[in-house]
Amino acid sequence: MKTMSGTDLLLLAPGSVGEAVQVLIDAEEQVRVIAGGTCLMPQISAGEVRPEGVVLDIWQLEQLRGIRMEEGWLRIGALSTFTEVHESSIVRGRFPILAAAAGSLASLQVRNRATVGGNIMHASPGADLLPPLLVLDASVTLLSNEGPRRVPVYSFYAGHRRPIARPSELLTEVLIPPPSREDCHDYLRKSGSRGSLAVPKVSLAGHAEGVEKKGDEVSLARIRIGIGALSEFPTRLFETERFLENNVLDPVSVEKAVQILSSEITPSDDERSTPEYRRLVAGNMLREFLQSLSSS
Amino acid sequence: MKVVLEVNGKRYERDVSGLERLLDVLRGSLGLTGTKDGCGDGECGSCTVLLNGQAVNSCLVPVSQADGAAIITVEGVGIDFEGDHPLQQALYEAGPQCGFCVPGIIMSGFAFLERQLKSGEPVNEEDIRRALTGNLCRCSGYSSIVDAIASTYVRLLDERRPRRAGA
Numbered sequence: 235m236k237t238m239s240g241t242d243l244l245l246l247a248p249g250s251v252g253e254a255v256q257v258l259i260d261a262e263e264q265v266r267v268i269a270g271g272t273c274l275m276p277q278i279s280a281g282e283v284r285p286e287g288v289v290l291d292i293w294q295l296e297q298l299r300g301i302r303m304e305e306g307w308l309r310i311g312a313l314s315t316f317t318e319v320h321e322s323s324i325v326r327g328r329f330p331i332l333a334a335a336a337g338s339l340a341s342l343q344v345r346n347r348a349t350v351g352g353n354i355m356h357a358s359p360g361a362d363l364l365p366p367l368l369v370l371d372a373s374v375t376l377l378s379n380e381g382p383r384r385v386p387v388y389s390f391y392a393g394h395r396r397p398i399a400r401p402s403e404l405l406t407e408v409l410i411p412p413p414s415r416e417d418c419h420d421y422l423r424k425s426g427s428r429g430s431l432a433v434p435k436v437s438l439a440g441h442a443e444g445v446e447k448k449g450d451e452v453s454l455a456r457i458r459i460g461i462g463a464l465s466e467f468p469t470r471l472f473e474t475e476r477f478l479e480n481n482v483l484d485p486v487s488v489e490k491a492v493q494i495l496s497s498e499i500t501p502s503d504d505e506r507s508t509p510e511y512r513r514l515v516a517g518n519m520l521r522e523f524l525q526s527l528s529s530s
Numbered sequence: 531m532k533v534v535l536e537v538n539g540k541r542y543e544r545d546v547s548g549l550e551r552l553l554d555v556l557r558g559s560l561g562l563t564g565t566k567d568g569c570g571d572g573e574c575g576s577c578t579v580l581l582n583g584q585a586v587n588s589c590l591v592p593v594s595q596a597d598g599a600a601i602i603t604v605e606g607v608g609i610d611f612e613g614d615h616p617l618q619q620a621l622y623e624a625g626p627q628c629g630f631c632v633p634g635i636i637m638s639g640f641a642f643l644e645r646q647l648k649s650g651e652p653v654n655e656e657d658i659r660r661a662l663t664g665n666l667c668r669c670s671g672y673s674s675i676v677d678a679i680a681s682t683y684v685r686l687l688d689e690r691r692p693r694r695a696g697a
Contacts (some may be wrong), residue, residue, distance in 0.1 A: 243548055243549055245548040245594060247548075247594065270590075271590050271591060271592055271595070272572055272587075273591050275549075275551065275589065275590045275591070275592060276571045276572070276589075276590070277571050278549055279551065279589075280570075289549060291592070291594060291595070293577050293595050294595075297657050308586050317584075336625060340573075340664070341571065341572075341575065341663050341664025341665075342585055342638070342641075342661065342663065342664050343572065343575060343578055343586050343638070343666065344572050346581075346584040346585060347587075347590060347591065397541040398579075429663070430663035430664070431573050431663065431664065431666070444544065449593045456607065491591070511619075
């Protein structure tokens with residue numbers, strides 16, 4: 235393992251995933267993991283990382299790279315960059331909503347360095363990959379010296395910026411199950427101050443399967459809705475989903491669904507936006523999604 | 531720690547602290563001050579360089595991760611031309627105002643042109659604007675920049691087109 239020090243921060247660059255996990259176990263102080271650096275470097279520059287701390291560099295761990303299909307499942311290595319996910323023919327072909335979300339982050343310069351694992355672990359409420367990962371039933375693999383464990387993304391956060399990963403665990407990959415049907419309809423929208431380089435105020439991902447039109451009514455077999463940026467961490471909207479799976483869609487039930495969404499969310503009041511605006515825009519996004527199902 | 535950086539085709543060996551920003555090593559230790567320090571956050575693009583062929587914000591790259599890499603900065607984009615790269619000429623003629631964004635714009639524009647020249651497909655304004663989403667310009671309104679990149683693309687496509695013998 236390479237050990238480098240200079241400034242007060244100790245930078246460790248292990249040669250293997252096993253060594254990296256060992257650093258996490260052995261360290262007495264909190265270890266900050268650095269992947270592409272897009273989140274941590276500004277914090278270090280601003281002096282927000284404790285000077286006597288340890289920074290664990292995992293960027294060189296090739297084992298954590300790669301995007302591949304295995305028995306119908308999509309496996310994305312934690313160090314996959316947003317550019318790699320966006321440009322992957324596998325992701326574009328089978329899980330286009332994820333490719334689209336990856337291509338919508340920040341800027342090309344950031345996407346060339348930001349990683350999937352970093353996006354999930356940094357736990358920004360507006361993390362761009364979370365809404366699509368939620369609606370695709372994704373899970374993550376956390377590795378410790380006791381071996382790997384898998385956690386579904388919908389239960390990955392205990393609170394604001396609090397992933398449930400233990401300090402001695404490393405996120406190694408993201409797993410997405412095979413799409414259950416061919417006839418899926420996706421929706422992805424985020425609302426921010428500008429088209430790029432903007433943290434969103436609200437973002438919504440939707441994934442509907444088995445959509446059937448009968449006259450003015452639309453029924454669907456299965457729907458997933460993931461909402462990000464508007465509260466402490468990205469979540470599924472389980473009540474809204476349940477309502478939509480049990481009722482045909484028509485103009486009246488669409489408005490009912492928007493009401494259920496509104497009661498299900500707890501939008502934040504922060505420097506980016508107000509609860510009222512977030513509630514309105516989230517409802518508009520859901521309506522737009524549901525109306526697109528009727529017209530497709 | 532010791533790092534080896536290949537910058538604009540030249541090899542540099544330096545003793546650095548691993549978490550130093552690549553931006554600071556380029557500007558400080560290497561004296562290549564063309565790359566600018568705008569926001570330190572990855573939000574303005576004025577620090578854009580090419581790292582192993584990809585445009586990145588050098589304010590976000592720890593120099594330890596650039597060890598052994600090939601880097602191109604604004605000082606090096608004209609290497610294949612006598613003097614300035616055609617994109618630099620086009621941007622100067624477009625008349626920048628404060629000029630602070632220009633090195634970063636040159637790098638993103640250069641990266642875009644290199645990618646597009648591989649396919650030789652036509653480009654539209656939307657393609658160029660998308661390539662520039664990571665570079666902020668507070669002065670110009672971007673139109674003159676987009677035009678400069680578009681005209682440079684046409685010029686480079688034309689120059690790279692094979693000539694018939696005797697033409």
